Amino acid sequence: MILEVRDLAVRFGGVTAVGGVSFGVAAGTVTSLIGPNGAGKTTAFNVITGFQRPTAGGVMHDGTTITGWRPHRIAARGLVRTFQKTSLFPGLSVHENVLTGLHLRGRVGFVAALLRRGRVGAEERALDDEAERVIGFVGLGARRETLASALPYGEQRLLELAVALAARPRLLLLDEPGSGMTISEKSALAALIQRVRDDGITVFLVEHDMRLVMGISDRVLVLNYGRLIADGSVTEVQRDPEVIRAYLGTGATRERA
């Protein structure tokens, strides 16, 4: 298990976003976390990647407890996430966006930047090449110099993926990567995710689109009201009665509440 979450709970102001959840993500797989709106999926993501502190429980990566670590340290371990709302460096070009994402692959610091220009030059050239490669991988080669804020929505999402990939993740966490995409964009995305997995990167994603999820996932986790209600393969989860109730039975629960 490359990622393990144990008894994770997040409560604030009387609301239980996540209440005692435990699961694991196996290396080399595409695992999806699904659930109705407000089930606590993004909160779980936030906690795993260090953007939020849990009320209880722990997160372990490759055996090391990373609960409460700051996001950049978690990223340095190879856990990189994307965001639900489009998150880019708006004033920078596609190329510059990805270059910034390559931060972890450089070593030049304050002293080197000032005194060892030779090293800086070599590093910049290497990073430039790497940026080209990543941009090519997601298919944005033609948009290299375009300003991020000028890209159409679908390409912005691709750029987000590129920036995350630039950080050389071993575990890539995607927060609703398909949201707002057209059907054809989503199938391109699915293919891309599978290529990422084939490159040896574990993918853990949160999604709403069932077709996308069921099409690419090796495992599916279902969250509802902050609790894990199913954990298994695609077919197992599709047949799970509690899952069906959670998605279709909301009418009944609302009546009761």
Place this chain on the structure above:
Amino acid sequence: MLGATYSLLGIGLTLVFGLMNVVNFAHGEFYTLGAYATFAALVLGSVNFFLAIPIAIVVGAAAGALCDRVLLRPLRGASIDTVMLVMIGVWIAMQNAELLGWGGVAKNIPTPLPTQPLTAGPVSVAPLRLFVFVVSGLLILGAHLVLAKTKLGRAMRATFQDRETAALMGVSIDRIHTITFAFGAGLAAAAGALLGPVFLLYPSMGDLASLKAFSVVILGGLGNFAGAALGGLVLGIAEELGAGYISSGYRDAVGFIIIVVVLLLRPAGLFARAERVG
């Protein structure tokens, strides 16, 4: 008493910041404007003291409305930094305009109130200060009532909470912005008009006022009316304590120190409720 006027200043600023997301560094200048307007009305226009104060408030509010129409409306979509810098420009321009107009020599505002302190038991209070306190309190109450009870107040609060929905409901966002800004400026002018007689008038009096206003806003939490009201009083008391214990030269430092301390420890303000992250 100072606390009450600080509350006035703070409320104006917190509303503008909270509702319009504008960091009004020129806030102190409306304060100065109010003070000088009172002076002008009294000394030059020979208007009754008690009438001069409302006039000053109106002048302040009008200036605020003008400022919003001319400068802020075109910049509606701009980044908060640009707006902040623009307000800094306004601050400099206004202050130096006042320097040029009124000269750097401090001026005095005469009041018709008796100078003999009133005594009630062990407490003695100068009538002027009592007057300022009472009027400030009334204005704060008035502002609260406007916000809480009137249709305008509801529109303002709605815009504050959810701009888009308010617009959908037919609220004219532009007008609300102008009114809010004018409201804030008017309150600042009121503070200036009230404190003018207490202290001397000089063009840079707004600087300290600005800072104390920010202090109050940070204490009370952004956009928090009650917080600003309470914060003003807290600042007033803290200053008295500070001046007493350390030395009067450092009195103004209390405001600064409060800003620094609160920002470092509890950026949301002392009275804000815990915010949800993410």
Place this chain on the structure above:
Amino acid sequence: MRRSGSRIVVAASLVAAATAPAWVWNPYHLHTLIMAGIFAVLALSLNLLLGYTGQLSLGHAAFFGIGAYASGLLTVKLEWSPWIGLVVAIALPALAGWVIGRLALKIRGAYFVLLTISFAGVVSLVSVNWMELTNGPLGLPGVPPLELALPWLGEVSLRTKSAYYYVVVAAVALCYLVCLGLVRSRVGRALVALRENETLAESVGINVTHYLVLATVVSAAMAGLGGGLYAHYTRFVSPEVFLFTYTVTMVIMVVAGGKGTLAGPVLGAVLFTALPEVLRAATSWQWQMLLYGMLLVIVLFFLPQGIVPAVQRRR
């Protein structure tokens, strides 16, 4: 054709700058250039924070002042060498910048501005009230000038305007190169990432606090250098260094010149040191400041990125 045109302009200005004492006859004009140089250092320092990390510091006068006072006090009261004074003028504000950067944690935007204003306010009040240390409002006269002891020339006093001009030019060049080096590297990208999207920056492994502190420290150190240079040039330090007008002037220089560029602040410094001199003949300083305020607003309306980027875009 155009690119080589601008290169010629840049080269010509550099040559002119390098030889200025030779052809600038009026010593007052040379004084103006020296002050412009000192402000260029200050503007570059502010630009590092404002233009790259996107945080506005309105307390830079505090770093400037601390530098000036540090060097002034050490050379006057302890009679240390002015060069050591300069080193301390760089080090002490850098330390202050480090403290602020470390403490600022999540404080950004307008709150950061307020934090810096408050810091400057407290420092200013201390300099006025702590008479035993700083002589209060009376100021510190008699700050010694810089002197260079070269083995073959003996003691060369850098007291003359011409000599000091070169000291200042060297300082400007040094600061420019430091900024250039930082900006054209991974460090610079991290700083810009801070401005563009801090959350995203963290998620790709950029230690946001570290870089903000770095920017603040370097920025403060530069401002301190400016302060030290100022102290040994005017030979007098008083609480007036903390006057808000200095901060405002710095901001205008950076914003009007072009924040986020390196030539912008320098251009802004030259422009806004020369401008008051031109105006001084005609009007009082209040009119200048009034003009500054209006100019700031106008520039922000029409040239929100500043002069240098506007010129660059024309090409």
